[in-house]
Amino acid sequence: MSDQRASREAVARLARARALGERFLYRTDEVGEETVGSTSTAPDETGFDAAGWEALQQEVLGCTKCELHKTRTQGVFGSGTPHTGFMIVGEAPGYYEDQQGEAFVGKAGQLLTKILAAIGFGRDEVFITNILKSRPPKNADPTLQQVAACEPYLERQIEIINPAVILALGRHAARTLLGVDGSMASLRGRVFEYRGVPLVATYHPAALLRNPKFKRPTWEDVQLAKKVYDEELQKRAAQ
Numbered sequence: 478m479s480d481q482r483a484s485r486e487a488v489a490r491l492a493r494a495r496a497l498g499e500r501f502l503y504r505t506d507e508v509g510e511e512t513v514g515s516t517s518t519a520p521d522e523t524g525f526d527a528a529g530w531e532a533l534q535q536e537v538l539g540c541t542k543c544e545l546h547k548t549r550t551q552g553v554f555g556s557g558t559p560h561t562g563f564m565i566v567g568e569a570p571g572y573y574e575d576q577q578g579e580a581f582v583g584k585a586g587q588l589l590t591k592i593l594a595a596i597g598f599g600r601d602e603v604f605i606t607n608i609l610k611s612r613p614p615k616n617a618d619p620t621l622q623q624v625a626a627c628e629p630y631l632e633r634q635i636e637i638i639n640p641a642v643i644l645a646l647g648r649h650a651a652r653t654l655l656g657v658d659g660s661m662a663s664l665r666g667r668v669f670e671y672r673g674v675p676l677v678a679t680y681h682p683a684a685l686l687r688n689p690k691f692k693r694p695t696w697e698d699v700q701l702a703k704k705v706y707d708e709e710l711q712k713r714a715a716q
């Protein structure tokens with residue numbers, strides 16, 4: 478895509494989002510106006526708590542609340558922008574995430590980028606994070622104690638972002654967030670709620686890489702999440 482076309486599309490997205498009442502801000506280099514990641518110390522005119530976000534990030538990166546801080550390379554706060562209505566939550570950082578300090582990198586992350594592009598989002602237009610912010614050794618399943626220690630960070634992220642929808646990736650993430658047992662087959666294709674936010678669950682991109690038969694249901698689920706997102710923005714605009 479040419480720079481000019483990318484810029485035109487970014488401007489169009491911004492106009493569409495504003496018309497819908499969304500709290501999006503884009504980088505200066507994309508649209509020639511406004512900024513992302515304001516360093517102001519008070520909620521800005523959009524209501525975004527930049528100081529709270531920055532403080533939360535520092536807290537996570539220095540956190541020692543559970544034993545995972547001893548084995549991680551670094552904490553992984555999340556990737557993308559908090560100025561979004563579309564939030565993605567996985568289970569925990571893996572090897573590459575732990576090394577790079579970014580959420581969803583490596584092959585699974587590349588596939589997630591493609592999935593997002595298919596519904597019209599760039600990675601820098603959503604916020605991607607995990608329930609646990611530090612990698613469990615050997616990618617072990619999170620323990621109840623680890624989740625209990627770390628989940629308040631996710632709750633605060635959700636509180637500040639105020640997303641229109643959450644897309645939960647993978648059975649463990651979905652089961653933890655929803656507090657229910659069940660296979661992904663039984664949890665996908667429906668709209669739940671987490672802390673008052675609509676939540677759609679689907680397969681983890683790593684599962685898609687292992688088993689292509691999950692591609693179709695995943696495509697249906699991300700389309701459902703996008704539909705919920707669009708509807709939620711419409712509702713907010715009408716308020």
Ligand code: SF4
Binds near residue numbers: 542546552609610623
């Ligand atoms: S997993 Fe969460 S609670 Fe545990 S050390 Fe990392 S940031 Fe802290």
